[in-house]
Amino acid sequence: MLKYMLLGQLSYLPQTGYNLKQEIDQSTGFFWHAELSQIYRTLKQLEETGLVSSYVQAQEGRPDKRIYAITEAGQRALLDWLRAPLVEIEPVKDTLLLKLFFSRPLGKEAILTQLRIQLDLHRQLRALYGQPAADSIRAVADQYPHLALDAVLWEATRRCGESYVDMYIRWLEETLTVISRAFPDSDPVLDEEE
Amino acid sequence: MLKYMLLGQLSYLPQTGYNLKQEIDQSTGFFWHAELSQIYRTLKQLEETGLVSSYVQAQEGRPDKRIYAITEAGQRALLDWLRAPLVEIEPVKDTLLLKLFFSRPLGKEAILTQLRIQLDLHRQLRALYGQPAADSIRAVADQYPHLALDAVLWEATRRCGESYVDMYIRWLEETLTVISRAFPDSDPVLDEEE
């Protein structure tokens, strides 16, 4: 998948691996992320299979950089992937839910603490998904009119991220209440050791 | 992670790998899933590290089965994991959003079709997350009163899944509208090949 993310980003502009990482963190990072080391490896593979090409640009006072560009084969591969519709639902993996599911032995307080930590984190995240992100999409669209339609799609994905965090925050708040009502104050099974 | 999922399930009841797969698909499958082959391998590892133990039970007219049970060391490992609070947010990976982000070259109709397919799928999924799932949690809680508190947590995770699908459906509907308004009817860049 990362493969197509990189092809997609390169279809806008040739870039270095380092640079792609930053792009990704700021835009598509909401729904797809990757470590630098993996990005470099994937770029290498893409080059081996002829979907991207690269050249080294010397710089002064800074390390040389290798700039990748999408090839025609790469553009075809990207389009082919885009054209094949997704006919299943992504299975989700959520560690918090996994923990919560089995957390009864922890007892009330530990569970509530865990949920409060997550509530905090999600409220912080919420800030990133909101106005600033919307503004920066708008800014790009205003500056490059030929990207206006792309921007509609970017904005749609941003709103999905925003709705997701909003939903998660509401769920956390609600669950905090439910659990503090349902659980007794004493820890039920805790501390069998030492 | 699967490791803890299995320990968690086994902390309720000793079971076979085959059986665990079914349990997982029906309960925790909403937020964590695994293939059978991986379950078998993980169980083996868990046994090698002494967190579970197993014995083979012969059956008539059916293949023998290997029943796994959690050990004391396994219970400790599970509790240790539960006790360590999650202090980060799970990064999400969503292929649909990834595709959508780069889909402008597909043109209006192909994009709308893709979204409609997903809308269908999510509406089907929605049915699973609703009443039937809630009822079956309630049924277990009623039958085994000592699991009443566990059931509160199970229900919380179920509601999260439900809210998630609801949110996704609303977002898809909204996005369908936005795109059909913003995009022109003709396909902009499509079909450069053949």
Place this chain on the structure above:
DNA sequence: CGCACCATGTAATGCGTTACATGATTTT
């Protein structure tokens, strides 16, 4: 007759993370 279910697993491969390694420049 064929398919689904029960039940177990191996092998090959792919995807992704973490840790390691390097080294100059700019900011605090």
Place this chain on the structure above:
DNA sequence: AAAATCATGTAACGCATTACATGGTGCG
């Protein structure tokens, strides 16, 4: 003086998927 940024990568490892292999029972 220390930390962050720019810039690239390798190596080891772990987690997960897919395909393959086996074989009996029960149902339509």
